[in-house]
Structures are given as structure tokens and as C-alpha cells.
Amino acid sequence: MLFYCLISVTLCRPTKQPLQKFPSHSWGDHGGPWKLHQVAALAALVAGFGHSRSLRPARHEAFAGKVLSSVSLWQTSRKRAIRQHLPEFALNRGDTDEELLQQAASKNSALDMRHYVAAINKSARAGAPEKADACFRELRSARLDPDIFAYTAVINAHARTGDAAGAQRWFKDLVDAALQPDTICYSSVLNACAQAHEPELAESWLLKMIAARVLVNRVAYSTVINAFAQEGDVNSAERWFANMAKDRVEPNAVTYCSMIKAGANKGDVEDAQRWLQCLLAAGLEVPPLAFNTAINACAATGDLASAQHLLLAMREHAIEDTLVTYNSLVKVSAATGDVESAQHWLDALLACRLQPDTQTFNSLLSCGAHRGDMQACENWYQLMESSHAVPDTITYSTMRTACTRSGDYAQAQNWLNKIVENDDEARGMWTARGKVASDPFSESGGTMKKALYRFRSQGDQTIAEHLERALEHQWVYGYPRVPSHEKQLTHGTYKYMAGMQPMTAREIFHIIPESKTILDTFCGSGTVLIEGLVAGKQKCIGADTSPLAIFVSRHHTDAQQLPLDKFVEEAENIAANIARSSDWASLRERIRKVAPELRELRDGLWFAYAVAWRLAHAQVAQSAQNAHGVRSEEVRVGDAKSYFLSTVHRFANQVRELRGEIHGKPTVELHCCDCRMLVLEDQVDAILTSPPYPGVYDYVKAATSDWCQVAGKGRNQNVSVDGLPAELQFPAGTEYFEDSSELGAASLQPRSVAEARAQWQAQQAEWLAAAHRNLCSGGTLTIMVGNGDALEENANEIDCLQSTLSAASLLGFELAAPSET
Structure with missing residues (x-):
């Protein structure tokens, strides 16, 4: 089986620390205070004296007298020791690697170890691990034995760029050279793993560090905590925070900020605020970063009220607003498309005499694009130019999105x-x-x-x-409009919440002209099925968990062959008997009373009513529900009679246009079920589908809510009423699918990103297994995979492409041609 894939695709400086005790696990089997020769050996390692060989017990006593004078180095940073180890001229930050070596030669200094270490450190600071590797090789070529400083420098060069593999490789070389890795060596590898977004790998190195009885300091713990925080894995971050406290290593503000970040990246405002309170209670100096991160957490849910509360608390603690503060507030407004609120925070930013940057304007533009407010976007872009903020690709892409959405x-x-x-x-x-x-x-x-x-x-x-x-x-x-030179057919008559662009489906069918039967496992409003009919497929099958999707697809595909003349005639009779043209309730009641034996006709009228209601309702502001759940100003939501009749005539013409494009007598088959449970009588030649994005929508709940409104019921009211379409007899609006296992449903996502990834991977394997089962040998599967319409900074944390490819490969699909953007 062939598999086609479309992808629509986004160091803080440590404070000076007091002397810390060894963690309890570092004492190993000693069981008590260490002896003089043991302290001397450890002091020698920390000072850098004993790094090139092991200190044997017989030599400890002789060495102790020389080392005891250096015990004070326990209270001296390793950085100071390194600076003492290097010549002063080698620490000029403006020098390149080559210039450092040339300076050494010009001062008649031998090209010894310290000069090479200086060059490697310079490459590390410049983010050039390849140059650091080259300096290290040159060091060996000079017949010098690399010391722990040289290895630490080259490990750090790879750590700074997130090259975990390179950092681990050099760590192994260090051990192979019979050198004893210290806290800084391990911490550098931990940092590399964290930078590479591999928290589990960082955790494994921290465990190795503990097993080696190396001092685990605050930096090591904080690095692992931050690695899990980046992924929104609060449980793992809290576990290591507890271990840190158990080992009597005091957390600092940076550690607490990582815990706040864990809650923020999970989108849990309450958890982020809880850790902010812990930081405040610890009596530490609170950096602006702590409050800014907590405010940023509100962007995931668009919780502007919480963001404003945090801003007030920030000011109560005499912490000055920063550009990052206002950027976070703008981002919260952008999450809900609140243009007025976004403008308010921009005004507040300017009132504080802060200079908005590219990120500020990109968030503002995202807010306008979300609403399709082209005027707001143009105004902000002009201000961006006058403010000398530099537009980037995200800026231009967002402006393009705003234009596209405004047509x-x-x-x-x-x-x-x-x-x-x-x-x-x-x-x-x-x-x-x-x-x-x-x-x-x-x-x-x-x-x-x-x-x-x-x-x-x-x-x-x-x-x-x-x-x-x-x-x-x-x-x-986008969805559902087609280019002006193409026929719209029935696409988007009922505008479903998401869907594939008709021209996208049409293009895919050019790849598989020989297929006779096709299946869309997530059919939504039936786009793929409509295009399959037009492409001449003999049988088009759709499946979806949402009953509303099946109802809409049935009418979009003309599956029940609605008698159009009778449909229009009955609609005009119903409209003529409505006393007030704005009375939607009377219109609903008239449709309910259509004779039961005319089920197809009655369902068609319900479909036209639903389309008309949504069109009219989109023109007015949302109004509050009254005590009975019915919108109190429903009668003012447009002219019911006019909207209904215009929809009936337009839909009838669209169906006639669709019938004119179809040749022969194709079959449409629809299944209201979870596609993972679908078992077809006969396997299909091809599958074309677009799975839901993980954690973005609740399709079924949104569908039930939509239909409750159309039926004139409250969101929690019973919608099981005589005369409604059979698929849409919901026992209760928002409770109907409370126990649903809808694939990727936002409300069913685990709390941590790690758990969400595992769940999504399992779900991918399940639905692809069902697809494999229903696809004939040699058939093709084409999937449009995406992470949602989001800028890179807000992109979903799950790699949908890799999870799809991995699951498909295990099932035996052969990847024919992926195209990614």
C-alpha cells in the first residue's frame, strides 16, 4: 500500500551561591564524616590538581599538606579557577580563535594547554562547536594531553548549540582519557540535552551524575527541571523539585521561574500562579520574568482577567513593567482576537515610553488576522514601520493571512x-x-x-x-470558497467548523485516477466525497464521529436525491404561512409538522433552515441566553422568511449544478461512527482524509452546541423532539458526548505535553490500523496533516507529521511522496 502525505504546517547568569553540603546520596558507603585524605583528594579534583590521574590512597597523606591550603576553593567558583589557569591576554572577548593563538606566539609564550583552552572557550561563546572541535584536534596534534578544562570547554561548545550527541561524545572521550568528570562537565551535558528539548535524556544524565557521586548542585537540578518545564511536563518538573529539596539544595528564583514556566507551557494558569506564590513566599528577589511567564500562561486560554490580575500583583510588589510584560498581555488579547484589548495594551506600552519590537507587532497583527480585521492590521503595520521595528517573515505571512481571510x-x-x-x-x-x-x-x-x-x-x-x-x-x-473561475457546487453551503479546500481534494484525485472507490475517514462536511463524485468515482464513503457532520454531508453530496421542485414548493408554502417574517420559532414549528412519510423532504427543509439560521445569526452580536435557554432577542436575528427562502433557492441551484457535473449513478455511503471501529463490507481503492489536530477542537461538542441553537434549545437542554432529523436527536446538548473518545478532542487531552504526545501516537496507530484494514492491497492513502493555523511561536507542541509517519511505517504502508511546508 502506498502512503502519500501532505503537511500543512511552526542562560541566565547564576547568582553567587553559599557553600553547599553534599547530597545525602553522595556520601555513599562512608556513613559519616570523610577522613582528611579523602577531603584532600576531593579538594584536589575541584582545584584541578588531580584531574589527569587517580589519587591513590598511598599518596593521599603526602599530598594532603599541599592541598589543605586549597580547601578554601570549595567556596570559590570554578570560573575563577579557570581564569587563574589562563593568561590575561587570552580573555579578551573581542579576539577570534586564531588571534588568541597569534597573541600567544607574539608574546613568546609556548602554545601550551592554556592557549588552546582559551581558543576553545572562545568558539563556545561564539556558538561554533565545529571550530571548538578543530582547536581540540590541533591541541592533540601538538602532542599535548588535554586536561579537564579542555574537555569541559569543548563539551560546553556543543551544549550551547543544543548538540546533545556531540556533548555526549566528548564526555565519553573525557572518561576514556582516564579523567574524572566533575559537576561542571555533567552540567554541560545536562544543558545540551535541555537545549535539544530532550528532558528524559537530561534526566538520565542527572541520574548518572548521582550514581557517580558527583556533587549535584543547584544548576544541575534547575537544568533538568527547566528541561521538563519547556515541555509542559509539570509532574516531572515537580518530582525533581522535590528531589532537590530532599537533598537540601536550595532553589533560587531561576528554579521557581522554571516551575512557573512548566505551568505556563501546559496552559495551566492556576498552576503557574501557584508557583509564583511559592516564589513570593520564599523571600527571594522576584525577577520580572516570573510575573511575565505567569501572564504568558494566560495566552493559552485567552484569560485576560487573570492576566490583568497578575499585572496588578506585579505592581504591588514594586516590579517594573517591561516590554516583555506588555508583549505577553498583547499575546493574551491576540489569543481571542480581541482587537480593542490588544490596542489598549499597545497604548499602555507606549505610555510607559517603551519601544515596541517585532514580537509586539507580530502579536498585534496575529490578533487582527484572527478576526480578519484588515484595517487594524494595516494601521499596526504602518505604526511598525514608523517605530523602526523590523518586519520579518512572520510579519509578512500574518499580513497575507489577514488579506486572505478578508478576501x-x-x-x-x-x-x-x-x-x-x-x-x-x-x-x-x-x-x-x-x-x-x-x-x-x-x-x-x-x-x-x-x-x-x-x-x-x-x-x-x-x-x-x-x-x-x-x-x-x-x-x-482556505475553507470552503473555491477560486472565482471554479464552480462552488455545494461546498460550504453549511459552513462546518473546519474542512479541506475543495481544490486540494480535486488535485489529489489527479494522482489516483484509476481508483473507483474512495473513503474519507474524517469526512466533516463532505468535501472529499463531493469531489470524488465529480471525479467519477463509483462509490464515495464517508465516516465521522459527529452526527451533524453526517447530516451535512448527506445534503452536500445529494445522497438522498432530494426532489428539488417539491422541496422549493414546500418551502414557499411554509414561508407563506408565517405570521411575522422574523419569527424563527414559527418557521421551526412549521417544518416539524411536515408529514413523517416525507422524511427526506423534511430533512432537506431542516438543512435549509440550519443554513439560513447560521447566516442570519452571523450578522448580529451574540446575545445572552434567557432563563429558558432560548436567546431572548432571537426574533431580531434577521428576517427568517427571507433568509430561509433565499437559502432554499440557492441550495436547489447548487444541487442542480452538482448533478450536472456527475456522470453515471455513483453511490454515497455514510457512517456515523469512530473510524477506528469502521469495518467496510468491501475494501476501498483509496483513502483521502485530513485527521483532526490534537488538542485543538472538540468537533462533536461544537456540533451539538450548533444544533441546539438551530433547534431553539439551550446548550444543556434535551433536543430529542419529533420532527428533527434522526441523526440529530441529542438527549442533551453538552452532555451527549461527555464520554466520547473522539480522536484528538481538546477536552480529552492529558495535562502534560509528554502524556498528550503518547496518547496522540496511540490514536494515530489505531485509526491508521483501521484505514489499513479497509484499504485494498495496492491501494493509496493520502493524508493532509497539520498543526493548526498558528504562528511559529504559538504552534502546537505535538509533531503530527512524525507521529503519522512512524505509525504508518509500523503498519506496513510504503511512503510514496511526502510534501511538507
């Missing part, structure tokens, strides 16, 4: 041009395709430049071109 595709093209003109990587990829920055179209002939999304495709070139073109359609036009 201004010509202006969206201009912002795409800016991407190619200003982003070196995008321009390089564009040029590699034989294009220049001024080229107006991509190879697909669409309005989006491929360079914008930086396509990375593999496999068959022809297939890859189709996949790239499909992604272009998805991001240029």
Missing part, C-alpha cells in the same frame, strides 16, 4: 512577494527552482509562491508537484 487575494499576493524579496532562505529555494523574486506565479500556476511555504518534497516528482499544488490551494483559499 483580498490580490493584496495577499503582494505580501507573498515581500516574503520572497526579504527572506534569504525562501529566495534561495525559489531561485533553485529557476525562478527570480519578481516571478508572479509558482509552477502550479496558482497565486502562491512555493517559496513562501518552503516546500520539502521527496519521492516521485510528478506526485510531489500535485501535493505541493494541493497545499497551495489549501492555504491560499
Whole structure:
């Protein structure tokens, strides 16, 4: 079986620490105070005297007299020892590696160990591990034996860039050289693992550090805590915080800030605030970072009230507002598309005489784009230019999104041009395709430049071109509108909460022209099924957990062959008997009374009513529900009669247009079920689908809420009423799917990112196994995978692509051609 994949895709300086005791586990089998020769041996290691060989017991006594004078080094930082080990001229921060060595030669100094260590440290600070490796090799070529300082420097060079593999490799070389790694060596490897976002690996190194009876200090603990905090794994971060306290290592403000970050990255405002209170109670100096991180936690839920409360608390503790503070507040407003609130925080920022930066404006633009408020975006962009903040690719991409959502595709093209003109990587990829920055179209002939999304495709070139073109359609036009030169058909008549762009599905069907039967395991509003019918497929099968999705798909695909003339006639009769044109309740009641034997006709009228209600309701502000759950101003939500009749005539014309595009008598088969439970009588030739994003939506709950409103019921009221479509007889609105196992449902996500990843991986394996079971041998599976429409800074923490590829590979799918952007 072939598998096609589309991807629509985003050191703080330590404070001076007092002398710390060894953790309880570091005493090992000694069981009590250490003897003089043992303290001397350890002091020698810390001072750097005994790093090149083991101190044998017979030599301890002779060495003790020389070392005791250095016991005070327990209270001296390792950094000071290193500085004493190096010549003064080698510490000039402005010198390059080569200049350091040249200075040493010009001062008639031998090119000894200290000069090489200085050069390696310089490369580490510059973030150049390759240069550090080269200096280390040159050191060996000079027939010098690298000491612990040299190894620590090269390990740190890799740690600074998050190269965990490189740091571990040099640590192994250190051990192989019979040197004793110390706290700083281990801490550097811990830092490398944390920088690489591998908290479990960092944890394993901390356990190795403990097993080696090396002093585990505050930095080591804080590094591991922060590694888990970055991933939002609060449980693991709290576990190591408890271990830190057990070993009597006092946490500092940095440690507490990591715990606050753990709650923030999980989107748990309450947990972030709890750790902020712990920091305040500890009597430590509270940095602005602590409050800013807690405020930033509110962005995950758009909890502006909590963010404002934290700002007041920040001021009560005499902590000055910073640019980061206001950037976090703007980000909270952007999460809900609250343009007015975002503008308020920008005004407050300027009133404090702070200078907004690129991040400030990108969050503001994201807020406007979220709402499709092009005017707000243009105003902020003009202010960005006058403020001398430098626009970046995210800026241009967000402006493009705002234009696309407001329907201004010509202006969206201009912002795409800016991407190619200003982003070196995008321009390089564009040029590699034989294009220049001024080229107006991509190879697909669409309005989006491929360079914008930086396509990375593999496999068959022809297939890859189709996949790239499909992604272009998805991001240029979105859901559900098609380009002006194409027929809309029934796509988006009922605008479902998310869906595949019709042109995307159409492009995929060009890859599999020979397939006769197709399946969409997450069919939503039926986009893939409609395009399958138009493409001449003999049988189009859809499955979805949401009953509303099945109801909508049934009408979008014309599955029940609605008698259109009778449909229009009955709708006009119903509308004529409504006393007041704005009376939606009377219109609902009239539809309920249509004869039961005319079920298909009655369901069609319900569909038209639902579409009309949503169109009318979108034109007015949300109003509060009254005590009975029915919106108190429902009668003012548009003209019921006009909206209903115009919808009926428009839908009838769309169905006629669809029928004109279909040849033969294809079959549509719909299943309201979890696709993991789906077992078809006959296997299909191809599957084309787009799974839900993990933790982004609750499709089923949103669907029940939508239909409760359409039916004139409160969200928790019973909607089981005679005359409603069979699929939509919900026992109770928000409780119907309380125990649902809907794949990826936001309300069912575990609390930690690590647990969410594991759950999503298991769910991927389950639905792909069902797809494999229902797909014939040699069939094709095409998936559009995505992490949601989010900027990189807000992107989902789960790598959907890798989890999909991993699960598919284990099931025996052969990857034919992935295309990623």
C-alpha cells in the first residue's frame, strides 16, 4: 500500500551561591564524616590538581599538606579557577580563535594547554562547536594531553548549540582519557540535552551524575527541571523539585521561574500562579520574568482577567513593567482576537515610553488576522514601520493571512512577494527552482509562491508537484470558497467548523485516477466525497464521529436525491404561512409538522433552515441566553422568511449544478461512527482524509452546541423532539458526548505535553490500523496533516507529521511522496 502525505504546517547568569553540603546520596558507603585524605583528594579534583590521574590512597597523606591550603576553593567558583589557569591576554572577548593563538606566539609564550583552552572557550561563546572541535584536534596534534578544562570547554561548545550527541561524545572521550568528570562537565551535558528539548535524556544524565557521586548542585537540578518545564511536563518538573529539596539544595528564583514556566507551557494558569506564590513566599528577589511567564500562561486560554490580575500583583510588589510584560498581555488579547484589548495594551506600552519590537507587532497583527480585521492590521503595520521595528517573515505571512481571510487575494499576493524579496532562505529555494523574486506565479500556476511555504518534497516528482499544488490551494483559499473561475457546487453551503479546500481534494484525485472507490475517514462536511463524485468515482464513503457532520454531508453530496421542485414548493408554502417574517420559532414549528412519510423532504427543509439560521445569526452580536435557554432577542436575528427562502433557492441551484457535473449513478455511503471501529463490507481503492489536530477542537461538542441553537434549545437542554432529523436527536446538548473518545478532542487531552504526545501516537496507530484494514492491497492513502493555523511561536507542541509517519511505517504502508511546508 502506498502512503502519500501532505503537511500543512511552526542562560541566565547564576547568582553567587553559599557553600553547599553534599547530597545525602553522595556520601555513599562512608556513613559519616570523610577522613582528611579523602577531603584532600576531593579538594584536589575541584582545584584541578588531580584531574589527569587517580589519587591513590598511598599518596593521599603526602599530598594532603599541599592541598589543605586549597580547601578554601570549595567556596570559590570554578570560573575563577579557570581564569587563574589562563593568561590575561587570552580573555579578551573581542579576539577570534586564531588571534588568541597569534597573541600567544607574539608574546613568546609556548602554545601550551592554556592557549588552546582559551581558543576553545572562545568558539563556545561564539556558538561554533565545529571550530571548538578543530582547536581540540590541533591541541592533540601538538602532542599535548588535554586536561579537564579542555574537555569541559569543548563539551560546553556543543551544549550551547543544543548538540546533545556531540556533548555526549566528548564526555565519553573525557572518561576514556582516564579523567574524572566533575559537576561542571555533567552540567554541560545536562544543558545540551535541555537545549535539544530532550528532558528524559537530561534526566538520565542527572541520574548518572548521582550514581557517580558527583556533587549535584543547584544548576544541575534547575537544568533538568527547566528541561521538563519547556515541555509542559509539570509532574516531572515537580518530582525533581522535590528531589532537590530532599537533598537540601536550595532553589533560587531561576528554579521557581522554571516551575512557573512548566505551568505556563501546559496552559495551566492556576498552576503557574501557584508557583509564583511559592516564589513570593520564599523571600527571594522576584525577577520580572516570573510575573511575565505567569501572564504568558494566560495566552493559552485567552484569560485576560487573570492576566490583568497578575499585572496588578506585579505592581504591588514594586516590579517594573517591561516590554516583555506588555508583549505577553498583547499575546493574551491576540489569543481571542480581541482587537480593542490588544490596542489598549499597545497604548499602555507606549505610555510607559517603551519601544515596541517585532514580537509586539507580530502579536498585534496575529490578533487582527484572527478576526480578519484588515484595517487594524494595516494601521499596526504602518505604526511598525514608523517605530523602526523590523518586519520579518512572520510579519509578512500574518499580513497575507489577514488579506486572505478578508478576501483580498490580490493584496495577499503582494505580501507573498515581500516574503520572497526579504527572506534569504525562501529566495534561495525559489531561485533553485529557476525562478527570480519578481516571478508572479509558482509552477502550479496558482497565486502562491512555493517559496513562501518552503516546500520539502521527496519521492516521485510528478506526485510531489500535485501535493505541493494541493497545499497551495489549501492555504491560499482556505475553507470552503473555491477560486472565482471554479464552480462552488455545494461546498460550504453549511459552513462546518473546519474542512479541506475543495481544490486540494480535486488535485489529489489527479494522482489516483484509476481508483473507483474512495473513503474519507474524517469526512466533516463532505468535501472529499463531493469531489470524488465529480471525479467519477463509483462509490464515495464517508465516516465521522459527529452526527451533524453526517447530516451535512448527506445534503452536500445529494445522497438522498432530494426532489428539488417539491422541496422549493414546500418551502414557499411554509414561508407563506408565517405570521411575522422574523419569527424563527414559527418557521421551526412549521417544518416539524411536515408529514413523517416525507422524511427526506423534511430533512432537506431542516438543512435549509440550519443554513439560513447560521447566516442570519452571523450578522448580529451574540446575545445572552434567557432563563429558558432560548436567546431572548432571537426574533431580531434577521428576517427568517427571507433568509430561509433565499437559502432554499440557492441550495436547489447548487444541487442542480452538482448533478450536472456527475456522470453515471455513483453511490454515497455514510457512517456515523469512530473510524477506528469502521469495518467496510468491501475494501476501498483509496483513502483521502485530513485527521483532526490534537488538542485543538472538540468537533462533536461544537456540533451539538450548533444544533441546539438551530433547534431553539439551550446548550444543556434535551433536543430529542419529533420532527428533527434522526441523526440529530441529542438527549442533551453538552452532555451527549461527555464520554466520547473522539480522536484528538481538546477536552480529552492529558495535562502534560509528554502524556498528550503518547496518547496522540496511540490514536494515530489505531485509526491508521483501521484505514489499513479497509484499504485494498495496492491501494493509496493520502493524508493532509497539520498543526493548526498558528504562528511559529504559538504552534502546537505535538509533531503530527512524525507521529503519522512512524505509525504508518509500523503498519506496513510504503511512503510514496511526502510534501511538507
